[in-house]
Amino acid sequence: AQTVTQSQPEMSVQEAETVTLSCTYDTSESDYYLFWYKQPPSRQMILVIRQEAYKQQNATENRFSVNFQKAAKSFSLKISDSQLGDAAMYFCAYRSLNNDMRFGAGTRLTVKP
Amino acid sequence: EPEVTQTPSHQVTQMGQEVILRCVPISNHLYFYWYRQILGQKVEFLVSFYNNEISEKSEIFDDQFSVERPDGSNFTLKIRSTKLEDSAMYFCASSEVARDFGTDTQYFGPGTRLTVL
Numbered sequence: 001a002q003t004v005t006q007s008q009p010e011m012s013v014q015e016a017e018t019v020t021l022s023c024t025y026d027t028s029e030s031d032y033y034l035f036w037y038k039q040p041p042s043r044q045m046i047l048v049i050r051q052e053a054y055k056q057q058n059a060t061e062n063r064f065s066v067n068f069q070k071a072a073k074s075f076s077l078k079i080s081d082s083q084l085g086d087a088a089m090y091f092c093a094y095r096s097l098n099n100d101m102r103f104g105a106g107t108r109l110t111v112k113p
Numbered sequence: 114e115p116e117v118t119q120t121p122s123h124q125v126t127q128m129g130q131e132v133i134l135r136c137v138p139i140s141n142h143l144y145f146y147w148y149r150q151i152l153g154q155k156v157e158f159l160v161s162f163y164n165n166e167i168s169e170k171s172e173i174f175d176d177q178f179s180v181e182r183p184d185g186s187n188f189t190l191k192i193r194s195t196k197l198e199d200s201a202m203y204f205c206a207s208s209e210v211a212r213d214f215g216t217d218t219q220y221f222g223p224g225t226r227l228t229v230l
Binding site for chain 1 (some may be wrong): 146148155156157158161169182204206219220221222223224
């Protein structure tokens with residue numbers, strides 16, 4: 001079974017600065033999807049960014065970008081120009097081709113004004 | 114933008130009672146899922162559903178759980194006899210199957226907070 005590991009239970013960043021959240025995963029598959037979801041205090045799960053494993057180019061969405069290292073099975077999220085509204089729990093997730101999805105334990109991000 | 118909706122937002126029930134959590138997936142989506150998140154813990158997969166049958170379930174999804182698509186729009190999770198440890202946030206998600214490669218992104222509903230007393 002696939003496992004997803006987020007080794008940072010909590011992270012803190014100063015407003016306007018950059019922070020990187022780590023995620024590693026374990027799989028024997030060659031094709032899969034990776035995601036970062038944001039969970040604000042409202043508890044809703046909001047998709048931040050996704051990456052297809054067959055694509056070498058790192059996905060970007062405005063201030064959010066990933067560093068996808070397939071050989072190392074690493075999928076980190078970089079948030080640039082951090083804003084107060086970025087404060088939330090961030091979950092890394094892995095999905096196999098058969099739609100089996102697994103989440104990491106989450107990283108709580110605090111943004112300091 | 115289309116979204117997944119869930120009702121109720123908060124459900125309080127007595128231990129041993131049956132509860133039904135309701136979800137309306139995005140209309141052209143074909144895969145449906147339930148996840149749960151016990152307070153302060155990670156999101157856990159429960160079950161996936163496609164073509165009117167369960168395609169995969171986790172070890173959490175035991176005989177007290179069932180899912181159903183009673184009509185063309187709703188997707189429900191039933192817990193037959195709730196236990197205290199069933200208290201959690203339950204998320205529904207849906208995805209549209211892509212034809213060529215893999216499957217599409219799962220979009221989550223806002224969740225139903227279940228409290229078992």
